[in-house]
Structure formats: structure tokens, C-alpha cells
Amino acid sequence: MTAPESVVVAPASRAVPTPASKKLAAPVIELRGVEKHYQMGDTLVKALQGIDLKIRHGDYISILGPSGCGKSTMLNILGCLDQPSVGQYLLDGIDVSELPDDELSQVRGKKLGFIFQSYNLIQQLTVVENIEVPLYYQGVPEKESREIAVELARRVGLGKRLDHRPTELSGGQQQRVAIARALSNDPAVILADEATGNLDSKSGGDIL
Amino acid sequence: MTPPEIFRELSLFRLKRSVLLGIKSLWLHKLRSLLTAMGIVFGVSSVIAMLAIGEGASHEAQEQIKELGSQNVIIRSVKPTNSATAGEETRSLVLSYGLTYRDISQIQATVPGVEVTVPAREMKDYIWRGSHRIDGTTLGTVPWFPEMRNRTLLQGRYFTELEMQQRATVCVLSRSLAKHLFPLSEPIGSTVRIRSSYFRVIGIISDDRAAASEQDAPTAKGKGKGSKSSEGMEMMIPLTTLSEHFGEVLFKYRSGSFEAEKVELHEVTVRIDTPEQVMPAADAIRHILERNHKEIDYTMVVPLDLLRRAERTKQIFNIVLGSIAAISLLVGGIGIMNIMLATVTERTREIGIRRALGAKKKDIVMQFLIETVMLSGAGGVLGVALGLSIPLLITHFAEMVTIIQLWAPVLAFSISVITGVLFGISPALRAAGMNPVEALRHE
Ligand SMILES: Nc1ncnc2c1ncn2[C@@H]1O[C@H](COP(=O)(O)OP(=O)(O)OP(=O)(O)O)[C@@H](O)[C@H]1O
Ligand SMILES: [Mg+2]
Numbered sequence: 001m002t003a004p005e006s007v008v009v010a011p012a013s014r015a016v017p018t019p020a021s022k023k024l025a026a027p028v029i030e031l032r033g034v035e036k037h038y039q040m041g042d043t044l045v046k047a048l049q050g051i052d053l054k055i056r057h058g059d060y061i062s063i064l065g066p067s068g069c070g071k072s073t074m075l076n077i078l079g080c081l082d083q084p085s086v087g088q089y090l091l092d093g094i095d096v097s098e099l100p101d102d103e104l105s106q107v108r109g110k111k112l113g114f115i116f117q118s119y120n121l122i123q124q125l126t127v128v129e130n131i132e133v134p135l136y137y138q139g140v141p142e143k144e145s146r147e148i149a150v151e152l153a154r155r156v157g158l159g160k161r162l163d164h165r166p167t168e169l170s171g172g173q174q175q176r177v178a179i180a181r182a183l184s185n186d187p188a189v190i191l192a193d194e195a196t197g198n199l200d201s202k203s204g205g206d207i208l
Numbered sequence: 209m210t211p212p213e214i215f216r217e218l219s220l221f222r223l224k225r226s227v228l229l230g231i232k233s234l235w236l237h238k239l240r241s242l243l244t245a246m247g248i249v250f251g252v253s254s255v256i257a258m259l260a261i262g263e264g265a266s267h268e269a270q271e272q273i274k275e276l277g278s279q280n281v282i283i284r285s286v287k288p289t290n291s292a293t294a295g296e297e298t299r300s301l302v303l304s305y306g307l308t309y310r311d312i313s314q315i316q317a318t319v320p321g322v323e324v325t326v327p328a329r330e331m332k333d334y335i336w337r338g339s340h341r342i343d344g345t346t347l348g349t350v351p352w353f354p355e356m357r358n359r360t361l362l363q364g365r366y367f368t369e370l371e372m373q374q375r376a377t378v379c380v381l382s383r384s385l386a387k388h389l390f391p392l393s394e395p396i397g398s399t400v401r402i403r404s405s406y407f408r409v410i411g412i413i414s415d416d417r418a419a420a421s422e423q424d425a426p427t428a429k430g431k432g433k434g435s436k437s438s439e440g441m442e443m444m445i446p447l448t449t450l451s452e453h454f455g456e457v458l459f460k461y462r463s464g465s466f467e468a469e470k471v472e473l474h475e476v477t478v479r480i481d482t483p484e485q486v487m488p489a490a491d492a493i494r495h496i497l498e499r500n501h502k503e504i505d506y507t508m509v510v511p512l513d514l515l516r517r518a519e520r521t522k523q524i525f526n527i528v529l530g531s532i533a534a535i536s537l538l539v540g541g542i543g544i545m546n547i548m549l550a551t552v553t554e555r556t557r558e559i560g561i562r563r564a565l566g567a568k569k570k571d572i573v574m575q576f577l578i579e580t581v582m583l584s585g586a587g588g589v590l591g592v593a594l595g596l597s598i599p600l601l602i603t604h605f606a607e608m609v610t611i612i613q614l615w616a617p618v619l620a621f622s623i624s625v626i627t628g629v630l631f632g633i634s635p636a637l638r639a640a641g642m643n644p645v646e647a648l649r650h651e
Contacts, residue, residue: 081563081564081648101569102568102569106568108565108566110566114564116561116648120557120560122558123236124232133562133565134565137568137571138566139222142225185566
């Protein structure tokens with residue numbers, strides 16, 4: 001059994017349209033002295049300490065470590081679901097470590113794609129509708145978002161399952177919906193927690 | 209496209225999608241949603257139904273009162289019940305009671321702005337057509353009686369002043385009497401008989417719809433008038449003719465017993481010039497009558513007073529109704545809130561997912577608020593449908609008048625939606641306040 005792993009992917013495709021060469025050098029993600037503390041009664045749990053990290057476009061990065069070492073914590077910070085206690089986090093050049101909640105949501109919706117361990121599809125929505133969720137919060141018009149979602153569903157091989165609900169899909173198919181959903185907003189970074197257990201590199205890696 | 213246009217399109221588009229999403233979520237638990245909405249359904253429908261019934265009843269009462277004429281005061285003679293003087297009078301074989309010409313002249317002289325317009329005497333006796341008889345009331349009155357009392361002439365004509373002067377033996381029948389006396393033939397031009405006097409029928413007048421309400425009138429003292437069987441069986445003849453043919457003392461033959469009564473006037477209608485003067489004038493009249501009569505052998509009906517009472521009753525009814533409505537909607541709202549809180553907990557994970565995928569707090573608030581409002585709104589629609597059909601059924605089966613005012617369903621529906629908003633806010637805020645990380649970890 002391999003150690004649990006978190007994966008950060010910065011798709012190269014996004015780097016291509018950026019014209020200037022200096023942009024190529026700029027990292028998508030930059031952590032500067034990030035720490036995360038949890039106050040548990042009297043004791044201060046330091047889940048993360050002194051993290052410096054740079055991830056560039058096209059990078060595929062796995063974070064490995066024993067259980068409880070803080071992988072999930074770090075991924076939550078990278079995914080803008082949580083904010084560092086100390087330090088700075090620059091995402092695509094923007095400092096997100098102090099952003100208010102609404103803007104953090106905006107950043108998540110625009111720049112990040114999530115593939116959750118248990119896929120986390122929304123049960124009452126169909127395959128296409130699930131893929132559309134990030135687009136919906138970005139305010140993409142209905143027709144356009146439907147086109148994008150159908151195209152993505154085709155690309156992950158679910159062209160014939162558009163109107164199925166998650167409960168009517170196999171595990172692998174659900175995973176592919178999750179991947180399509182993570183790609184739908186054309187994110188700068190895709191994050192996956194505890195990926196090896198579920199993300200079989202054959203289908204997952206191919207798509208990425 | 210200008211920025212405001214984009215904004216408008218965006219929010220409209222979002223609203224439409226949010227509504228569709230809400231329908232989907234509610235549809236996922238059809239039975240639960242239906243049961244939750246039931247509280248609102250019954251609240252809304254009972255409000256509409258009760259309003260319709262109340263409005264119908266009060267409308268009916270007000271119509272009857274208005275027929276009496278809101279600027280009138282009607283005074284009637286009533287046979288006093290078992291009093292000392294009545295005993296004395298019986299010994300002299302003639303029972304004397306009721307309104308006198310003296311009362312009327314005093315009222316006329318002392319109360320300003322009044323006009324005694326419709327004096328009437330009445331006589332209860334059999335009205336004959338050939339060998340067919342009806343137990344009815346013969347009313348001796350004046351030519352302008354129908355106009356003053358809002359009675360419409362259905363056929364023929366009323367008697368004239370000339371006929372009154374001449375003591376003509378003409379009569380006008382009430383609709384019920386005409387129907388009973390002449391079930392098949394044409395009444396106009398026919399002859400009816402009372403004792404030994406014959407009268408020619410010249411017209412048919414509408415029934416006294418107010419009779420029933422007068423009897424229940426709170427101001428009426430003593431015994432109610434007439435027996436049920438003769439109710440509405442009225443025949444009008446000139447006042448002068450009545451006096452000439454039957455005298456001042458009226459004899460009654462009823463089921464073997466013999467009674468003699470002396471009553472100068474049975475009924476007087478006093479018209480007051482201005483509506484504002486009605487209540488003071490009524491008080492003045494009551495004063496005069498109280499002074500002139502040692503015992504209560506009269507009754508006063510003030511239609512305006514009745515109208516006011518009816519309005520007050522309706523106000524009280526509306527307050528009671530409002531409280532019932534408020535309570536039932538409160539209960540319905542709490543039911544909805546309860547279910548929405550459970551739903552929010554149940555869907556914690558979904559909330560986490562949505563937040564991770566870019567939903568702002570206000571998006572989550574909107575999502576749950578819209579869901580609650582749709583739940584209560586659907587309950588409102590069902591409630592309006594049920595509330596509109598109950599009065600129809602009541603009218604159809606119980607033959608009661610019900611009136612549905614347009615604002616009633618509109619109001620009830622809006623209140624149901626407002627209930628949804630009020631009771632949806634707390635669950636929606638709870639959903640939006642969740643920490644995304646913890647929500648995602650929730651099982
Ligand atoms: N909300 C929290 N409150 C307090 N302590 C926390 C909280 N979340 C995480 N921790 C602590 O922070 C440390 C790192 O936790 P984290 O979940 O990041 O570990 P992990 O590397 O993902 O482990 P695993 O491989 O088992 O998933 C742990 O010691 C944990 O107890
Ligand atoms: Mg973990």
C-alpha cells in the first residue's frame with residue numbers, strides 16, 4: 001500500500017495562451033512561510049510549519065507523507081477552502097491569504113478544480129448538471145455551459161450517460177464525472193486529495 | 209451590452225436555474241415536501257373559506273338591513289306580555305295597546321328633521337280566494353310604502369292617493385301570498401275576500417326579505433310578531449280602507465278562541481332627513497315613547513344601528529379570523545422551518561461541494577431560501593385552490609351565500625410566501641455559515 005498522496009496539477013494548457021515569456025517563469029502557486037495552527041484547548045497544534053513552495057504551469061506534483069502529517073490541511077489551503085495562520089499564499093499572482101470569503105469563493109470557482117476522494121457528486125443532479133455546477137457559479141450562460149459540459153462528458157467517455165444520476169453510474173464513471181467537473185471551468189490548478197486510492201492512472205492520467 | 213443589462217440577465221438566469229434546482233431537490237422527497245406544505249395548505253384554505261363565509265353572511269345581513277332604509281326608524285306595536293294592565297284590559301274584553309296617534313304627533317312636533325312617512329295598521333286574519341284560504345297579514349298603509357321600504361313592485365301597480373282618499377277596495381299582494389292564493393291563475397284583476405269585504409288585486413310586490421332579521425333584531429322587545437306560517441303572506445290595502453271596513457277594534461278568531469284588540473297604529477316608519485341625525489333622533493323618539501307608554505308595547509328598529517352592529521360583528525369576526533390565520537400559518541411556518549433545518553443538515557456535504565466549486569455564501573442562502581419559498585408557495589397555491597372550492601361546495605350543498613373577494617386569495621397567497629421567507633431565513637443562514645472544509649468532511 002502506497003502512502004496516501006495529495007496531487008496538485010497545474011495544467012500546461014493554460015500556460016500556452018499566455019504570450020509573454022516572463023509569465024511562463026511566474027509560478028501559479030507560491031507559498032511563503034505558510035503555517036497552520038489549530039487551537040485545541042490549551043495545546044496549539046501546528047499542522048503546518050514553514051512551508052515554502054512554488055508550482056509552475058505544467059507541473060504535476062504529489063505530496064507524500066505519513067498519516068496526520070498535514071497533507072489534507074495543506075491541500076485545503078491550496079484549494080482556498082482554508083486560509084493560512086501565518087505566511088502568504090499567492091495564487092496566479094494574487095495574494096489570497098487574507099481575502100474575504102466571497103472573493104475566496106470567486107477564486108475557487110475561477111481558478112481551481114477539485115477532485116474529491118469520494119467524487120462528491122450532487123445526487124439530485126444528472127451527469128451534465130454536475131459538470132455544469134462550477135460554470136453556474138461563474139455565471140456562464142445556460143446554452144454555453146451546456147455545450148461545455150456535454151463536450152467534457154464526451155471527452156471522458158460519458159456521451160451516452162448525460163442524463164443519468166450519480167447513483168446510476170459505476171464507480172469509475174462517477175470518477176470521470178468528477179474529473180470532467182474539475183475541468184469544466186478551465187482551472188489554473190487541479191487539486192486531488194488521497195488520489196492514488198481511487199484515481200486509477202489509466203483513465204485519470206489519460207484525461208489529465 | 210451595458211453592465212446593468214448583464215447584471216439583470218445574470219440574476220434572471222440564476223433565478224430560473226435556482227428555481228429549477230429547488231424543484232429538483234423538493235421532488236427528490238415528494239412525500240416529505242407534500243406533508244411539509246400541508247400546514248400552509250390548510251392555513252391558507254381556511255382563511256379564504258372563512259373570509260368567504262363571513263363576507264357572505266354579513267353581506268346578506270346588510271342587504272336585509274338596507275332594505276329597511278338606513279335613514280328610517282321603524283316603530284311597531286307589540287302585544288305586551290302578562291302585565292298588570294293587560295289583565296285589566298282583558299276583563300273589558302278589548303285589549304288596548306300599542307302606538308297611538310298621540311305618539312306620532314309628539315314625535316313629529318318635537319324631534320327635529322323627522323317625517324312620519326309610513327303609518328300602517330295590520331290585521332291578522334284569513335285571506336280568502338273562493339273556498340281557498342291563507343292565514344296572512346293585512347296591512348293598511350299609504351301609497352308610498354313600497355318606495356320607503358325598498359319593496360319592488362313585480363306586477364301591476366300600487367294603490368294611489370286618490371284610492372286612499374276614496375277608501376277603495378283594492379289590494380296588493382306579496383309575492384308569496386300571490387303564489388299561494390293563485391298557484392295557477394292570473395292574480396291581477398281577481399278578487400280576494402277578508403271576512404265580508406272583497407278586494408280587487410291590482411299588483412304584486414316583492415316579499416319582505418327583512419322580516420326575518422327584524423325578528424332577531426336586538427332592539428325588538430317583547431314577543432316576535434306573527435306565527436311562522438303567515439310569514440311573508442302580506443296583503444296591502446289603503447290605511448283608510450282598513451279603518452272603514454274593520455274599525456279601530458280588531459277582532460281575531462283563532463282556533464276557537466276569541467280576541468279583541470284595539471290598536472291605533474301597528475307600524476310607523478319615521479324618516480330622518482340626514483344620516484348623521486339618525487342616531488340622535490332615534491334616541492329622542494325612544495324617549496318620547498318611554499314617557500308615553502308605561503309598559504313596553506312597542507318595538508323600535510333602527511336599521512342604521514343594526515347596520516353598525518353588523519359591521520362591528522364583522523370586525524370582531526375578522527379579528528378572530530386573523531388570529532386563526534396567523535396561528536395556522538405560524539404552525540405551518542414552523543413545520544417548514546423544522547424540515548428545512550433537517551434538510552440543511554442532511555445536505556451538509558452538498559453545501560460543502562458547492563462552496564468548493566465556487567458558490568458564495570449568498571448563493572447558498574438563495575438556494576435554500578428559494579426552496580423554502582417554493583415549498584410554502586406551492587402550499588399557498590394548493591391552499592388557494594382548496595380555499596376557493598370550499599365556499600363553492602358550501603353554497604352548493606348548504607345553500608349559504610358565500611362571497612369570495614379578489615383580495616382574499618391574493619392576500620392569503622402572499623402571506624404564505626412571506627411565511628416561507630421568514631421561516632426559511634434561519635435554515636438558509638445556517639447552511640451558508642458552514643465551514644466548507646468541515647461540510648466536505650461531513651458524512
Ligand atoms: N480542524 C482541526 N482542528 C484541530 N486539529 C486539526 C484539524 N484538522 C486537522 N488537524 C490536525 O492537523 C494534523 C494534520 O491533519 P491532516 O488531516 O492534514 O493530515 P493528513 O496528512 O491529511 O492525514 P491523512 O493521511 O491521515 O489523511 C493532524 O494532527 C490533525 O489532528
Ligand atoms: Mg488527509
